[in-house]
Structures are given as structure tokens and as C-alpha cells.
Amino acid sequence: MAESPALRQRAGKKKATITTPEPEDLTAPYTKVTSGPKYSKKAYGIAVTVLTALAFITRFYRISHPAEVVFDEVHFGKFAAYYIQRTYFFDVHPPFAKLLFGFVGWLIGFDGEFKFENIGDDYVKNNVPYVLMRALPATLGALTVPIVFGIMQEANYGLPACVLAASWVLFDNAHIAETRLILLDACLVFSMAFSIYAYVCFMRHSKTPFTRGWWMWLMLTGLGLSSVFSTKYVGLFTYFTIGVGVLFDLWRLLDVNHGLTLPQFGKHFAARAWGLIIMPFCIYLFWFWVHFTVLSKSGPGDDFMSPEFQATLSDNPLTASSVPVYYGDVITLQHKDTKAFLHSHPGRYPLRYEDGRVSSQGQQVTGYPFDDINNHWRIHPGSPVRVAGDAILNGDLFKLEHVQTNTILLTHDVASPNYPTNQEFTTVPIVDANAGRFNDTVFELRMEKGKPGQPWRTKAGLARIVAKQYGVAMWTQNTKPLPDWGFKQQEINGNKAITQPSNIWYPASVVGPAEAERLATEPKKEVKTVPFLKKWWELQTAMIRHNNALTSEHPYASWPGSWPFLSRGVSFWTKDATREQIYLLGNPVGWIIASSTLAVYAGIALAQALTERRGVKVLSERDGRRIWEVTGFFVLAWAAHWIPFWGMGRQLFLHHYLPGHLCSSLVLGAVVEFIGSRIHEKAARIIGNGHDARKFKEEMARGVGMEEVMVTGLLGVLVWTFWWFAPVTYGTPGLDVEGVLGRKWMSTWDLHFAK
């Protein structure tokens, strides 16, 4: 679709080659051509004031209810608490909106002690200033309404279209429910709408490039964009939308008939690159810098980061209690992914497994997640070059002795209980180990990103433990425990795929007084610093990795195809005693009408493309361009905020469609105005036949037209449905069975208390 406007433009160019070149008016589609303004500036002003007031009322109405943790407040409230306590945490979303919550919490004196652990935890009892924290998203949510109005107004739509689009967001139950809680979406939707607003304003300044207004709106567009994708990566869709618009615009500037020389064009290009790419990215990085600066203490997110990164956090166990390990020490070895300790006990492997395979009947070696005396292993040198008391270095060969049974760890070419392709681990008495089986007992220390000769330390010394003889790495997992004979503990086996990230172990502690002694003699460790960009890159890659891993199912997850017609909601909160519930659901009539409008647009666009192709001129040049370039831009925005979700593997929820819904509201306003004006024109042509058609048209333009009638009707239905669904949006009052069933318009809406 993006190409199609070029078609019309080509026609202009053909003319240009014949007559004198005339620069194309880029702002043309954004200007109005009606004889006189039908609505005064004042009318717009009054409308936007009323809508904004209503927006604040609908967003703030009973905002203190429920005084409990609702849905994902569990996460985002908790993150705010972490910021306030300055303890490091990890999350897949960028920091901007979470920082805002932290900032607000800090301003109003929240101490961050309450950790928002469970849905339904009481705020009042725990003394959390939650109302003020919720006021932030509610304010942003309310301000989204005038922004939507502004987009339509700046794109030169009539007052009815502006009111319609803004009301579609104003009276939408999903927008309201989502923005009254401590969630990121209010910030996301607001900045997304603001970016579009700023871009439309920027386009209005196309005729006067490099003026103050032009620069200001360019920068504000960039600022808006950076805020969207510093909130959630969904912001990249907004970036794409505006990016396409900018490229399209640049392409026309490149046209030689536009009259720009290449250096002038270069200036345009550079200005946009600076304002829309470099500056937003720097702001994005800035938020990470703030993030790292605020979170200076060790916390629940440590484990996601590398040891070098963790060393930059104060009170980190790696920096605080890491000591070197020496030969002869008794240590515990912990598996990084499952936190299980290497363990052994006098039990033996059964001779035959259920599937008929045979074991060595050796002593069991398992993984056990609790502290136990059977987790103690003494480490011996595995080659003559080292003796007891030497430091253990990366690349060393060593042996492990199980202290309680005086046996030596080994692996051999026997299949493990659960994994026929992996090697069994067992232990044998020291005598046997020294006799024929020495080679089976020798393991090599391969430290993760280790330098040769680097000493092995507790906590920080991530390493693979590879059997020298067989080239298998010690491995365990906790999804498939051993049967009853193994006390349901974890199986330890030798994994042939050495490079797998789940093969990592580290020494958890040195048993006995040695640890404390060594710690005392350790030089006092400073909190280290790592260059910011390196830290950022590490966090960024970890975020992407974990985001992709969020594939598990959720009972209220939904697929993108179900969103536009609202076939599923999300249960946010319920209270059995009062039969109250918050169920995230859009305004059903609003969503269905807005989504249908997109189909209507597709019909109009197709008809326009087909007639144009056949050389029939139905619409005026300006109307045609408005259909493609302005309404088309809104449709592009909608598509960009919806289609990419189809390709995402992660959990998706209805609220991911809120930006898409906002875009479809813009399309609705535009299409209603278009249809209204077409009917209007048609009527003028028919009724005005014989009379002065133009005069008739002007008369009509002054009075109440088709558009106003349509808008009033639509608003009536919209407000009624909003009111009808308000109880599940605001979570009050409770509904009886009849009330719930009366709102269960679709069988797929799994509202509570329907029985």
C-alpha cells in the first residue's frame, strides 16, 4: 500500500516534465480545502477540555479500589520497590516506565519494604501508598485522550471525527482498566500516541524546514519514540510506523522535481537521522545508565548476570565471600541451573532398570538441593604436578573424594539410569580407584571464559567438569527425577555435548573453618566497575534471550487473531466475599465497530486502487491523497502494532492490542468523516439538481450534516456499553449471577461468578 501514493505522484511528475517544474506540496493532504471552517477554534477547545475532564474522571473514579495487589502489579510494583531499595533485579522490559514508578514511589515516601508478592495482598495493612502510584498511569491514560484528539485535529479532521476518535479511547473499558493499575501499558500507549501526534505536527511543518517549529516537532517525535521503546520493545512497532512515513517523505524530497540539490537532501536526511535515530537511542541508553546507577546493591537479579557484572554490585556474595580453593579442601559443588549439590550416599544403582538396561550397581551419585553432610567432597590433585595445599587452577586435573563414604567419584562407559546416551556417575573405594580405574576418576577443570592458570574460587568459579578419559561433562537436570530407589533426587550423568550451557558448576563453599580464615586474609575487595556499554550489552542480550524464552502457557493468554473482535478477556482480580472482579475487556461495541471500520477502509482503498487503475476518477486529488497518505498512515500504524504479534512465540495477552485499538480508533474517525462527506456530496448532487448545487452544499455545510448524526448515534451506543461493563472494569459493585451472565455476551468470556 505504501507504494501506491507514488502512483499519483507519478502523474504529477509527468505534468512536471511538460510544464515548468513545481515543487510538490507535501502538506497538501494535511490541509483542509472546505470553503470556510465549519467549526471554530473555540469549539475544538471546548471539546478537548470536556473530553480531558471526562478522561480524568473515568480514570480516577474509585482508583483506590481494590486496595489489593492486582494482576501484574505483582511485577511492576515489585520492581518499583527494588528501585527504591536499590537492589539489582532483572526483567525483560527496558527500564523507563519502571523507573518512573520507582521515582513516584520514592517521591511519595514509599520505603520499598512491601514486595507485592501475591495477587490479593492487602495494601492498606502493609501501608503502601498505592493510590499515588496508580495516579501516574491514570494520569498518562487520561492524557492519552486529548492526544488522540490532537492527532485528528492536526491531521485536519473535522470536529465530529476528532470527538469520535478521542471518545473511542475515552470510553474504552480496556484502556481504563489497564491504566488505573501499576502497569506499564499506560506509559506505553501514551508515548506511542504522543509520537504519532508529534510526527503529524512535524509533517505540518514540511513547508518550512529547519525552522524552530520544525526542529521542535522532529525532536519531540524522537523523544516520544525513545519513550515507547524504552518502556516495552513493542515500541519498535511505533518506530517502524513512523520510519516508513519518514522514508516515504524522504523519497519525495529526493525527487528532482522537488528542487532539492543532493547536499540539501543530505541535510534533510542527516536531521532526521539525528532526531529519529541517534538521539532516541542515546536517551534509551541513558535510562539504562540510570538503571545501573540506581541499582547499586546486590539483589534477586544477580543470577542472570556474569560474575564480572555481579562484582560491580555491593554486598554481592561473589565479592563478599568468594575464597580460593586449594587441593585438600573439602568443598560442596553446586549446579548453576538447578542449584543442586553434588551428592552421594550409600545406596546403590539397581542392577536392572525398568526398561531392562543394566547398571554398574555402583554407589549412587545424585544431585540434592538441600544442605547435607553427604554433599562434602575432598578435592585431590589428578596429576603429579600439583600437591595438597596448591591452588587449583583452570585446566587442572583433579579427583573428588566423597568424605562420608571414603570413595572416589568416577564416570565410566555405562549408560545412566534415565539417559541411555549419557554416562553413569558413581564412586568406588579408594583402593579400587588407585588400582585399575585411575583414568576414570580424573576430571578436568574448564572454567567458563577462564584464562589459563586462573585460580578456582568459590561462588565465582563457574566451570565445566569434564571427564578426562571420555570427554563428557558432569550434568544434571531437575525435570525427570530418579525413581524411588534414588529417593527422587536428581540424576547426575556425563553429557557428551560439553558446550551445553547447563553443564556449569561452581564450588559453593569450602567446608570447615578454612573458609572464614581465608576470607579474613583476603585483601579487602572493592566494588569493581565495568564500562557502561559493556554492562548494557550484557543486560540487553540477556533480556532478549529471556524474552524469547517466555513461551509457557498462561490460562488467560490469547492469540492475536482473537483481539480485534475481543473474543477473550483477562481476569485481573476477584474477591469472593463481595463477588467483585476486574476482568480486562474492551468496550465490545467499540472494538467491533473499530475493527469493522478497518475492513471498510480496505474496501474503500481497494475500490480506489481499482478505479484509478482503470483510469476512472471518483475522488478528487486531495481526497484520494488523504485516503492513502493520512488514513493510510493510521492503518499502517494499526497493522504495525498488530501483525508482528503473529510471529511472536511468547505469551500474549489482550492488553497487547491496546496500541492497535488506539490506531483503529483514528481510522474510525477518518472513515466516518469520509463516508459522511461522500453522502453529503452525493445528496448535494441529487437534491441540488436543477438548483445551484454549490450553494446547497454550502448551506448543508453550515447545518447539521450526515457526519454529526452518525457520530452522535455511535457515541450513544458506545457510552451505554461502557456503562454496562463498568462493574467489571472498576471491580465494583459485585455482580449477582444474572448480572454476570448479562455481561457474558460471548461464551468465551470467562468471567467469574457466573454460577
Next chain:
Amino acid sequence: MANVEQHELKKRKVGSGTGEAVVTKLDAAPAMDHDEKKYAKVAMNAIAQESSLPDVYNPILPLLFTALALFTRLYRIGRSNIVTWDEAHFGKFGSHYLKREFYFDVHPPLGKMLVGLSGYLANYNGSFEFKSGEKYPEELDYVFMRVFNAMFGVLTVPLAYYTAAGLGFSPAAVWLVTLMVLCENSYATISRFILLDSMLLFFTFTTMFCLVQFHNQQPKPFGRKWWKWLILTGTSIGCVCSVKWVGLFATALVGIYTIDDLWQKFGDLKMPKVAYAKHWAARGAFLIVWPFLIYALNFYLHFTILENSGPGDAQMSSLFQANLKGTDLTSSPVEIMYGSRATIKNMGYGGGLLHSHVQTYPEGSQQQQITCYHHKDANNEWFFYPNRYEPEFSSEGELRNVRDGATIRLIHAQTGRNLHSHQVAAPVTKSAWEVSCYGNLTIGDDKDHWQVEIIDDLKHRDHSKLRTLTSAFRLRHPTLGCYLRAANVNLPQWGFKQVEVTCTKENDPKDVHTHWNVENHWNDKLPIGEAADYKSPFWRDFVHLNVAMMTSNNALVPDPDKQDDLASQAWQWPLAHVGLRMCSWDKNVVKYFLLGNPIVYWGSTASLGAFGLLVLWYLVRWQRSYQDLTRADFDHFHYAGFYPVLGWALHYIPFFIMGRVLYVHHYFPALWFAILTFGFVFDWLTRRLPGGAKVLVYGAAYVAVVGVFVYFSPVTFGMEGEAEKYKYLRWLRTWRIHGQE
């Protein structure tokens, strides 16, 4: 589509101004010369017109290339006498056709039927098991079967020649493209074995070839040759899709070309509306309906040939199985009694048998798993038992029918546990309840109860009794009010990728995924009933098998717990970053390493980037009003440049979003389009060179392509002895030509 649109613009612009001369020439061409070949040359070959090189349509060169192809594809073809790589699968499938036993596979049947045909021609009786790495027996003429396969590989070479010629490349470029196909190590390697890939490649080549020929007939719509090539294009689409579903990408290419073409014709205001409608109708008939019929015909043949019961039975509906020869389904008692042992089949498309095994759910209730399984084993067997409120079943007692509305228990024969559901979310479809196997004869509760609702009976008017095969019934959970359902959703690895069984809260009597029928039925006290004489309709079987193929295909995802040394990732392919060991790397084995000719791979990949830059260059120049391209140039760019790139993208990019296990040979169809792009770009960039320089450049290219092929020929013709001998071929560390890891 960007370029398509641009082409439109360009045409308009040129048509109104400077391009007049070219257009006239084009329009006048048929009048001047009625020889079609020459006409095509004038239209498409505008660039090569002044070339002094020999006529590309002279048959001597293509014959020579074909002869050389016989060498690259057949030389030493029988050297390795063991079952190599996926011959283990496709050879076996071929055997099933010879034995006429029903089997199941994720690929459509055409390729495998051709393998079967080759076996038939080789007088092979289908008795060999094709175990991987096993030596072929004396009586099996595997060399003939391989040669039969390799012929498809040989024929790609002349097809490459005529496709490039049809696209209007200069003769030198036509030879280059042909040489690149001829001396492509991976193509030569893959077509030497009993696999589907040589056929897939062949039909991909024919599709592009027919499309090009059809395009060259565009100036003479509805002429004899126009019809011929249209029908052949449709036939080719039908065949390529009947070998592997990857053929749908080739279909998409033809589809986009057709839309582009019809859109242009739509803008032709001079064309009569009837003619326009005729264009639509012709394409609808021969590019949609006709290929679909060919696809269906293949399945018809498949069902006709495989008339005996075999290993794939359980994938199909019970009714279909009942019509296979040698099935045990027809020797069951008819009416189900309490105490009967039976297998229960889901009636939805692609449905399997209700199954349980000792493994438990790792989450949810952690009780014993219930799945739908597509293979026959004892774990599919269930006893019909009375519910817990009724007197206990005794084998001595009177026989009682299981009737419509009865509340029963189903006891898993192998573990003695009851089919059970409870208010725990199902593992994948979280909105439904989990179904598990719980308790035993004495331990349990009323959540083990299921109410039989008979929906339909194929043979009997009376729906009150449950009967083998013919009764369709639903199982309702009386306590929860939900229905037992299986809808082709694969469980994760812990459930062995079998199909999830849930209890759905929706009561939709039309939902066939909640319909079940009894398949096998055993009860010693009952007489054996008559065979069901109700035939399962072809279209039903056709849809059923296709759905089952889709479900199995979705289950072919990489196992995160296992490291597959052979699998690769899509980004690695265009860079020839990895190869694939096709057999064991023992020193006594003739070793084949599936690796492309690096020059061809790297060259063709680079040409894709170069094409992008060329487009950008001309677009920017055009926007600045430089008149670089004539109308003929533009058309050449559009059809001979853009469409190959589109073909490459269509055959390559979808692999990035596919979840399944990927191997290097998945890139082979895309490579053909990349080679064509290379031919186009090379031709375009060299066409202004003076004669001498041209000879030099092309000469160097020929030598490089052939030379590297010869250098790497051991990986194609088989490496004997120690792999260390071929260490010198390991240009990249990732090519595991030698060594352990």
C-alpha cells in the same frame, strides 16, 4: 511487491515519453517475424542482440551439458553399497509400495511412489528393511534405483540451460548458470541417493522453466503454445507440491507472477472485458484447480496401491483401516459389553488412539499421562467397566451392553488405572481441564466416571447400543460437565510429542474432535461380527491424511535436550557455513559429505546483495530523473532479475519462522533461484565490457566453478579410507570433513 509497482510506474512514464521507440519495436515484432523462438529472443533478449556469440537455441551445447551431467551425477554411483542417510526412510517407503502395505509419512506420495517405481523396475520385491548403514543384499539392484533417482538430477542441467536462455541471458551467462548447476557439489551429491530431493529439485526447476516459457508466450495470449505452457506450469506446480510441501513456495512464486500479470492487464484499458475474464478463468482453472487435482490424484494412487494393512494404519480413521486387506479390525465382536477390551479412536481429522503410559505429567496433577497416539501398541487398550455405584463387574455375570447414556469407567489395560479428569488446567490448552489416569479398581472417586453419548451410527438405525467401528460417541464427564477431546495439539518433549487429550468445557455436539469410536474390540464371550461394509469416502481420507501429515510435521521440532549434530540453522546455508555427514565416518565406509560448491554458494549469495544495491542505485537515479533504462531493460530487470530474487526469498525466508528441525538440503531449491540471480547480475554487469575483457571474465568464472568442483569432488564422489586424507578440503573450521567432533 515494491518492484512490481515500480515497474508499473516506469511503464507509464516511458510509454508517454522517451520509450516510444522501444514500444513500437516490440509491437511490431510479431509482424516482422513469425518464428516463435526468434520472437522470444527479440522480446527477452534485447541485451544479447548484438552479441556475436553462437545461438543459445542450438541443441548441441545443451546436449553436451547433459552428457557432462551424466558424469557428475552418475560417476561412481554404486561405490557405496550401504544404506546411506535418509535412504533408510525413502527406500523403506518405496518397499511399502512394492509390498502394497499402508504406511505413514509426513511427505506427500509422488516422490516416494517414484522410488517405488524404480524398485519395481529393478525387480525388487520390497523385502529389504533399509536399515541405516546396512549393506545392500545381492538381489537388490540398488544401483539401478539410484540411477533412476539421479536422472532427475541430470535433467536439471538442460532445464537450467533453457530457463536461463528463456530469461534472455546472454549465451555466456547461460553457460555460466548451466555450469553452476552442473558443477554444484551439493546438487550432485544429493541426487546420487534414493531420496526425494532430486525429484523436488527437478520439479522446482520445471516450475521455473515452464513459468519462463509461459511468460515468453505473453504477446500471443490464448495461442496454442500459450495454453501448452500454462497447462505445463500448472502440472509442474501439482507435481512439486506432491513431492514435498516445500513446493508451495514455488506455487507462491507462480501465484505472485500471475497477480502481477493480471494487475497489469487490468490497467490495459484497451483489452476487452471478456478477454480479461478469460485470462482469469484460464489461470484459475490451470494454476489452481488443475494442480490441486494432480495433488489429489497422487493421493488417490497412494490409497489404491497401498491396499494392505501396514505400519501406518493407526494414523487413519478406523473406517479406512477396516477397508484395508489383512486388518484385524473386521474380526471384532460388534456390540460392546461391560468387561470388553477395546481401543478408542478420535474421529477428528488426524485423530489418534486414546493412550496412556506410565510416564506422569511433570506439572499439573503429576498423575499418569493420557495422550492420543498414532501407533498400535498395548497401551492403547481400555476396559469398559461399570461405574463405582453399580455392582462390581464380574466376568461370570451376565453380559450387559454399554448403552447410550450409560455412566462407565474406562480402565487402562496395562496399568489398571482409570481415565480421570479434574479441575486442573490441561498442560498446553490451559483453558480446558487435564485428563489423567488415576487410581485403580478400588481406589478412585466419581471423577473416574464418563457418560457415553452416542451421536451417530453408520450402519444401524438404533443408536442405543455402543458398537465397534460404526458408533460415534462422546464421553461426558458427569462431575465437571466437560467432554473428552483431542485436537492435534502436540505435547512437549516430556509427552513424546504425542497429542494432548483434554476435557473441554464447551458442549459442541458438532466438534468432531470430541467424537470417538471403538476401533479394535476383544471379548472372548462374544461372536466375531461381520466386516463393516461401509466404505470411507476418498475425500475424507484425503483430508484426514493431510491433517495427520501436518500434525506430525509440527511435532518434528528440535529437542532442546538433544544436540543434533546434523541439524543446522537457516542463516548458515547461504554462506555454506556447514556441511552434513551423510553416513558413518568409519575408515572402511565410502564417506559422502553434503557440501555445496563454495564458489557457487558464496557467489550466488553475494549476487543477491549486489542485486539489492543495483535496484537501489537505479531507483535513486530514476528519482533524480536520469534515464538509465529502456523499457526493454526494465522488463528484463523485472522478469529475469526480480522474479529469481523473489523465488529465492520465498524458498528461504519461511525457514526462519519454521519451528521444525532444519538441515542444509532445505536450502537447495532456494539455491537454484540464487544461481539465476547470479546469472542475471553477472550478465548485467558485464554486458558493457569489451569483447576481450568479457572473454576473460567469463573464462575466469567458468574455470573457478569447474575447478572448485573438481577440487571438492571427493565429497561428492565418495571419500575412501581415512578421513584425515581429505583434511585439505576443510576450508572452514565448521566443515567437519575429518576428526571426531
